[in-house]
Amino acid sequence: MIKPETFAFLADLAENNNRDWFQTNKQRFNDAQENMTAFAAELIKALANTDSYVDAAIEPKKTVMRIYRDVRFSKDKTPYKTNMAIGRLTRYNIPEIGYWLQIEPGQSFIAGGYWMPSNEHLKAIRQEIDYSGSKLIRIVDAPEFKELFGEFRDQEQLKTLPKGYEADHENIRLLKLKSFIAYRDLTNEELQAEDAVKKVASLCSKIQPLNVFLNQAIN
Structure with missing residues (x-):
């Protein structure tokens, strides 16, 4: 489970997004990171039982995203993300296809599929839909x-054909x-x-056929 302390750390970070506060609270961050890594380890084990594209031997730490923001080209210079996430769980030929679990107080979610494909991949997916x-x-x-x-077709669409x-x-x-x-909000509780x-593994299992369709479309 995600510990209440992890949510509390992220809530406090959102209110104090600066390096001095972060350094003072570095142990809280380390604890939250350990919690996310432990959750990732259990999730990988659960998913590997049903999804052949999940490698049970993958190092859980590598699936936990960095909390540090790349601010080089952003007007927002706050140094840290106010969420923690687990991704890179699968080994599809297209690394963008897979699962994404994001933890943020009151705004957590699980998602899967392919967000904003490249033009080349979008063309291939549309061709597969056509055929x-x-x-x-x-x-x-x-x-x-x-x-x-929810309704899959309600996602952002082209305004033209x-x-x-x-x-x-x-x-x-x-x-x-x-x-x-495919996207679903998750409560703190x-x-x-x-x-x-x-619960998260079960939701991922329902997303898996979509991932397979998209991967096959591109390959």
Whole structure:
């Protein structure tokens, strides 16, 4: 589970996003980092039982994202992220495809799929939807998927038609998508529960078919 102390650290960091405060509270950060790494280790073990693209031998520490922001090209010069995240859990041919767990007080979530694909990958995904759209529809229109993640087509779409496709295409709303993400908010209470890893792993298992479709589309 994610400890209350981890949430408390992140809440305090959001109010004190500066290097002096961070150095004074470095042990709290280290404890939060250890909590995230332990959670990642359990999650990897759980996912590896059902997802062949998850390597059970991956080092959990490598899946926990850095808290330090790259401020070189940003107007916001605050040095630290106010969230902690676990990613890079899978070994798809396209590293952008996979799962992403973000922890932030009142704003935590689990997500999977592919956010903002490159033009080359977007073209390949659209081609797969054009040829085999029924496969994606079976995934995203499954009652359980819709109940957990909402209407897949409601993500950000192009304002114009994608090149090469007509407005009357049966899957035009899928073809106009800019991202292909399954997303679900998680409460602090859900993540602090004893079965938090089991719950997150279960949600990832429902996202897995989407990841497989996207990976196959690009390859």
